[in-house]
Amino acid sequence: MRPLTEAETRAVFEKLGRYIGENIQLLVDRPDGTYCFRLHRDRVYYLSEKLLKVAASIPRDNLVSLGTCFGKFTKSQKFRLSVTALDFLAPYAKYKVWVKPGSEQSFLYGNHVLKSGLGRITENTAQYQGVVVYSMADVPLGFGVAAKSTQECRKVDPMAIVVFHQADVGEYVRNEDTLT
Numbered sequence: 742m743r744p745l746t747e748a749e750t751r752a753v754f755e756k757l758g759r760y761i762g763e764n765i766q767l768l769v770d771r772p773d774g775t776y777c778f779r780l781h782r783d784r785v786y787y788l789s790e791k792l793l794k795v796a797a798s799i800p801r802d803n804l805v806s807l808g809t810c811f812g813k814f815t816k817s818q819k820f821r822l823s824v825t826a827l828d829f830l831a832p833y834a835k836y837k838v839w840v841k842p843g844s845e846q847s848f849l850y851g852n853h854v855l856k857s858g859l860g861r862i863t864e865n866t867a868q869y870q871g872v873v874v875y876s877m878a879d880v881p882l883g884f885g886v887a888a889k890s891t892q893e894c895r896k897v898d899p900m901a902i903v904v905f906h907q908a909d910v911g912e913y914v915r916n917e918d919t920l921t
Contacts, residue, residue: 742781742796742807752820753778753785756812757830759871760822760884764833781806784813785820787829824883824908827873831881834873836866838887838904845876848883849911854904856897866891872904883909 745753757765768787769776775790781804788796788808796807809829812822840848844858860877868890874882885904894903 742779742786742793742801742804745778745780745785748818749780749785749814749820750778752814752818753811756820756822759886760830760835760873761833762835764835767833768829778811779807780814785811787811787826822884822908824910824912827881827883827908827910830884831873831875834884836863836870836872836887837875838862838866838872838885839875839877839879840882842877845882848874848906849909851906851909851911851915853888853902853906854885855899856894856901856903857899859894859903862887862891862894862903864891868893871907874904874909881910883907883911 754765776787777790777793779786779788779793786806786808792808796804809825810823811826812820814820838854839860840854840858841860844854847858848854854874866872866887868887870887871884872887873884876882883906885907888902888905889897897903
């Protein structure tokens, strides 16, 4: 477990910035203590500094996971955000999309959100902006990228994709063997 390099930190913060904007500062300086990001086996973990000090006594080879996995770096050094970060992204999300009850299951199976399944969308959402997807009961289901801006969503046909799927809570069941 080591601190992120400058390039890795930039990649992680750019990805998080697409979803929560300048609220990244609220993730690091929380009222219950200071939190940090650490890299272990190409995965980025989010943990408190208290937990980090306790974990310093564990050898790296014996350490499997620590804190919450926010994502991982691919072989090409791109950062891929994981669904395990959803609980931390949802409260600070700048742009949100609510899906209708009939489309929740489709999204949870890994499909994109169509215009026909769109319940609401945050005003002034730009195209290719990171969004957190909610059910109509305000339960965070996952996150994605807006395929259309808010203005374009109003005039597209019902079968057009409005949100590209990135991750959803259904991955817990679909990929339970590989999630750490």
